[in-house]
Amino acid sequence: MKKIINNPADVVTDALRGLAAAHPTLLRVTQDPAVVAWVGTPVAGKVAVISGGGSGHEPLHSGFVGPGMLDAACPGAVFTSPTPDQIQAAAAQVDGGAGVLLLVKNYTGDVLNFETAAEFLDNTRTVLIDDDVAVQDSSFTAGRRGVGATVLVEKIAGAAAAAGADLDTCARLAEAVVAGARSMGLALTAPTVPHVGSPSFVLPDDEVEVGIGIHGEPGRRREPLADASALVTALLEPILDDLPFTAGDQVLLFTNSMGGTPLLELYLAHGIAEELLAARGITVTRRLVGPYVTSLDMQGISFTVLRLDSALTDLWDAPVHTAALRWGV
Amino acid sequence: MKKIINNPADVVTDALRGLAAAHPTLLRVTQDPAVVAWVGTPVAGKVAVISGGGSGHEPLHSGFVGPGMLDAACPGAVFTSPTPDQIQAAAAQVDGGAGVLLLVKNYTGDVLNFETAAEFLDNTRTVLIDDDVAVQDSSFTAGRRGVGATVLVEKIAGAAAAAGADLDTCARLAEAVVAGARSMGLALTAPTVPHVGSPSFVLPDDEVEVGIGIHGEPGRRREPLADASALVTALLEPILDDLPFTAGDQVLLFTNSMGGTPLLELYLAHGIAEELLAARGITVTRRLVGPYVTSLDMQGISFTVLRLDSALTDLWDAPVHTAALRWGV
Amino acid sequence: MGCDARSVAAAVVAAAGVVGEHRDELVRLDQAIGDADHGENLRRGFGFVVSALAESTPDTPGGVLKLVASVLISKVGGAAGPLFGTAFLRAAGAVGAVEELTPELVSAALGAALGGVVARGKAAVGDKTMVDALAPAASARGADIAALLAAAAAAADVGASSTVPLVARKGRASYLGERAIGHMDPGARSVALLLRSFANSAAGSGVGL
């Protein structure tokens, strides 16, 4: 394993120390339990927006803490949902008296730990994010995973809270984003988890994993490596057909790197995706391109498409100041 | 080779199409010759700031085009300096009548091509960037490479131009940044150039290349893989000793990913670097952490340290709106 | 020698050792069909449990089980933290405040643990989760605690093995569809390991647990 780390058991603690050092005027980082909060919290009378999840997906979630987005993030161990302790500590730090919105990616561990924390908290609402069309949706299973849409939910709910919306409204908007967003990803290589030391799966040089999540789990199927146009199509068609997105829709197109993909390839893929959407009569009015929801060093991409209306667009455009996403301020 | 591309010969063209699609209100992208310009150019009476270089270092340089930074960037083929045609076309597009500042990384190819272009242009100033302490400085050699400091030069010169400084002043400030900045990097893995298809070098699992550049060239020496503290020290000590930086200095610390390094590791390294500088009595007053000067999918890091005074700090803090760097606007 | 708080605590410490020994195996199982953290999660969690017990051991078996529960819930995260935590919490509830466990109480504890896991995770037998090991274990019977736990451990082993050919309906392996076939569920394996360790402790200490 080649990593720039000291003790593998301490990577999250050590990285949080670096995060705190890098953003002293923006973030307040506490360890044990680990919480990354905006220095301006609590904001009296504002709904507090909290998310969290396993580490290894950076900048998710800590990179999205700041005015206009998350009040706090709870980083778990690598690929491990945070504990109720962390979530309760985060809520105690940032609750401004107007309620706490918990944005939770739909994984068993995340759901259970946020559920436990919520039992100890007053006036919370939980919104589950489950946008991954690679997973069959069914009430008999764990259901769809939360992946790329998480960033969009966090941005839009965070903007609503910043604008003074109440807890119900923030939750409703977050749910609207979840309802209108679909994602799918593929991997060219597997990530290497620091406490494991070997790649999470082994992929031959001429194959890709299609339908991957963000935890190094193998995908739904392996396919031969194809050219960018074919790969982009293999991801976008299931996304568009699922909601479905149809001609006349206005959408946000989010082209995400899984971590190790060069920006050159990411923009190349984004260009193909824009052409594919245009050919379907779907108008891209907002876009996000970059490594935002990653899986350590995994090479691969995912797309998220979100149907926009003017309210969501305005909230997307609203000022945000975080380590990883910033505009208007 | 596993890449999300179509024809390897078209990667830059295809990626530029995606870049244009991703940033329609910010960037104006022309092909053949390839130029990425801010849509607001030319700005009458403002010094135009232009940079460029081989592709494969994204977001450098195209991701730094926009108000407050570059007026235009000239992306060459992968790891190949741009042609004089591109540079002349860029100047023709963005020259606002107050002169053109050419920011050039010190590589033979970049120097020669910008030199040729400048012969055809009126009222230009060229500033060479050569911050890499891994290379021995000598007037009998190609001299030091331009690496991480490039972002800092582009930001500060761009801010000066935006504030109305004249060509001489902009050039002087760019030179001040070059004079006060030092960098060094290491790699855990080699990049794979699309038109080659195999990694640029082969590195055993327990070795790192120390003193690498940003073109997949091997480094100055190989060393055993060590823990993060040792690796960070191996990069920072030569940087600090070179200028030298001394107790009492106020600096900007730029912790850069070579492309494939997880943000978790990057922040971890940044934290160690902050501690090391603090132990030397050097005060970090500004920081930048992220993948800004990359070498395709290479895993590795580099540090750049820039001595700041209040003028440089103000220019660093000035609003900037580009694809990859944005604040205050 | 009765099965008091001290012996329960000793059994938990011994189980923590077993978890440590099998950490890599559990990581590997989770790497195949999950996210490769199960072994590390349990190692970390039981490490905290051992520290907590070293600091102060509660004076009833139920107190020990409750301490284990609260450490696992608050320190582990992931799916295993809340699920194992809930199992120990319900087990603690089932044994109440008695000074010494009986076979009936152990049986009740296992049933309560299963009930807790099912209540939280909503998995049924056959979904390829720890329930596939815990459910048969909870039905085991025995004349004394050692015999009961030996039977439970044996049943859990069989249950864990039964997950190999299954497609998963719960947990992370459910994302894989058919590709989960052929791999043992890591949580089922860890349940079997814990029960085997508890059974060994019970057998070693002579009478009960």
Next chain:
Amino acid sequence: MGCDARSVAAAVVAAAGVVGEHRDELVRLDQAIGDADHGENLRRGFGFVVSALAESTPDTPGGVLKLVASVLISKVGGAAGPLFGTAFLRAAGAVGAVEELTPELVSAALGAALGGVVARGKAAVGDKTMVDALAPAASARGADIAALLAAAAAAADVGASSTVPLVARKGRASYLGERAIGHMDPGARSVALLLRSFANSAAGSGVGL
């Protein structure tokens, strides 16, 4: 048959073919001590040259050389684009507007090319660059153009080989220090390849180039 614009153009087209055949070799040489683009840069550049010549062939040897120069300068980039471009540009200047080349003019062209490369790149013999191939080539002599170019190509081959044991002082290989030892300079190799191809064209066409 004299060495007119048409034969010079044909020699350039043939050289483009040789560059294409050796593209991977040149990439490999540059991968070892540079950035792995030299073969691709020359392939791309000479591809444009061939297209430009196909569109319209200038009517003097100097005109052809100047067209080659301007395509290489404007289309290649990197170090090789301006350096080879300058070489051809100076060569064009040296032969002027004559209709047919003579051995003296070819010799002058090689000398001018070398002068141009040195003026721009400031490398001396022994710095492990294309100068190590071009300098000995420029000193070659011959009774006719074919003989002259054959001598130049042979000298360039020796010069290219002489770069193997060197530490580089110019170009990208200079960043490697001692680690550049044992590798041939890619630009020196491509100079040798071009001159060998020109020599073959000259020999093939009977008299001159």
